[in-house]
Amino acid sequence: MTACGYLWGVPAPTRLAPVAVPAVVEWCRSRRLRRPMLVGGRSLTATPHGLGIVHGLEAEGLAVWAFDRAASPSLVAVADAVAGYSFENCDCVIAIGGGVAMEVARAAALMTAQRSPYRELAAEPGAEGKPVDASGIPALLAVPATPAAALAVGAAAWIADDAGIARPIRHPALRPGEAILAADLIAAVPxxxxxxxxxxxxxxxxxxxxxxxxxxxxxxxxxxxxxxxxxxxxxxxxxxxxxxxxxxxxxxxxxxxxxxxxxxxxxxxxxxxxxxxxxxxxxxxxxxxxxxx
Structure with missing residues (x-):
């Protein structure tokens, strides 16, 4: 069965916000989420703006776990993120930054709910392989900062498996519940x-x-x-x-x-x-x- 049969064209709800922190806080509070895992690259904790977002969320009472090792769209990075999510007892995933952050965050949210390895999962509903268990996938918010990151907001995750071969998994449950375009985050990108x-x-x-x-x-x-x-x-x-x-x-x-x-x-x-x-x-x-x- 093809992806077209599952209406991949349905976009994630998107809103514009002047500042990232209040918009993210509102998203979490409206869903009674208190322990978000932020998924990003080194800019998440190595730049003043990235640290400002982390500290701003903490100041609003959120117990933030910042995963800043989304350096490549690989299973190694995904496994690291899943381990951190479980260890820190997080209750949602927030992808923030570039395109790789979007891919790793979506795959990490997916794999927190799966019993089967990534390589055994069906590429899309109805395809060969183990079906995706969508029941336990945590809430996912996308906060893209670049055009490539915005292009990665959707219902597909492209990850290189343990054989080094990049393959997509498409499933409606992988679509973020919302995408936020924050003016201050976009403006901070050189x-x-x-x-x-x-x-x-x-x-x-x-x-x-x-x-x-x-x-x-x-x-x-x-x-x-x-x-x-x-x-x-x-x-x-x-x-x-x-x-x-x-x-x-x-x-x-x-x-x-x-x-x-x-x-x-x-x-x-x-x-x-x-x-x-x-x-x-x-x-x-x-x-x-x-x-x-």
């Missing part, structure tokens, strides 16, 4: 990182078969950060419903050899005139700023 993330999102969307006219918003200037973020959220369903062969290869290469995911995607991109500008923007992130998580 311009070069934001542009690089927008280019990466455009490459992934193109590989999934999204037509060129729909990609224009992803390549908007970093000054108009909200535009590529909204465009990425709008394209997410089309991307998660497609196979994305280059995405699979690039994720596998990044996890297995430590290569850069964005650079690998650029190298694998089919020649097209509109990609010239995208490739030019896929330079390394500035040395004084963490790469997108």
């Amino acid at each position: 311009s070069a990182v934001g542009e690089r993330s927008a280019a990466l999102a455009a490459l992934i969307a193109a590989d999934a078969g999204v037509p060129d006219p729909e990609l224009a918003g992803l390549l908007a200037d970093a000054a108009a950060a909200a535009d590529p973020m909204r465009a990425a959220l709008g394209l997410a369903a089309a991307v998660e419903g497609a196979g994305g062969p280059r995405r699979r290869i690039a994720l596998t290469a990044a996890v297995a050899s430590g290569a850069d995911f964005a650079a690998t995607m650029a190298a694998l991109a089919a020649p097209a005139s509109w990609l010239d500008g995208v490739r030019a923007r896929l330079g390394p992130p500035p040395g004084d700023a963490p790469p997108p998580d």
Whole structure:
């Protein structure tokens, strides 16, 4: 049975917020959740803004567990997050930051409720393999900070398994209960990182078969950060419903050899005139700023 049969096009409810902390606190309190696990990369605890979010949530009475080791979309990172979630007795998962954080958070939420290993789970409802147990998957909130992260908000998780092969698992229960676009979080991302993330999102969307006219918003200037973020959220369903062969290869290469995911995607991109500008923007992130998580 194909993913189209499960309406992957239904978007996660999304709202705009000027500041991340009050919006996250409101989401937790409305669901009576008190022990969130924040999933992000090193920017979550290595930058003043990231630490400010963690301390701000704690000041509001939330018992926050900050998992800042979402460095690659691999089962090693997912297993580490699941162990922390259980040990700290968390009651929800909040993905905050870049695209890898979204993937790891969604897979970690999934695996907290499974008895079968990731590699044995069915790729989607009705496919071969052990069915996903959706009954115990914790509440999930997505707070994306880059276009690539917004593109990763949906009902599919792409994780490299223990054989180093990236594979998706698609299930309606993996869709976050809500996505929040926080202006202060987006503004804190360095311009070069934001542009690089927008280019990466455009490459992934193109590989999934999204037509060129729909990609224009992803390549908007970093000054108009909200535009590529909204465009990425709008394209997410089309991307998660497609196979994305280059995405699979690039994720596998990044996890297995430590290569850069964005650079690998650029190298694998089919020649097209509109990609010239995208490739030019896929330079390394500035040395004084963490790469997108």
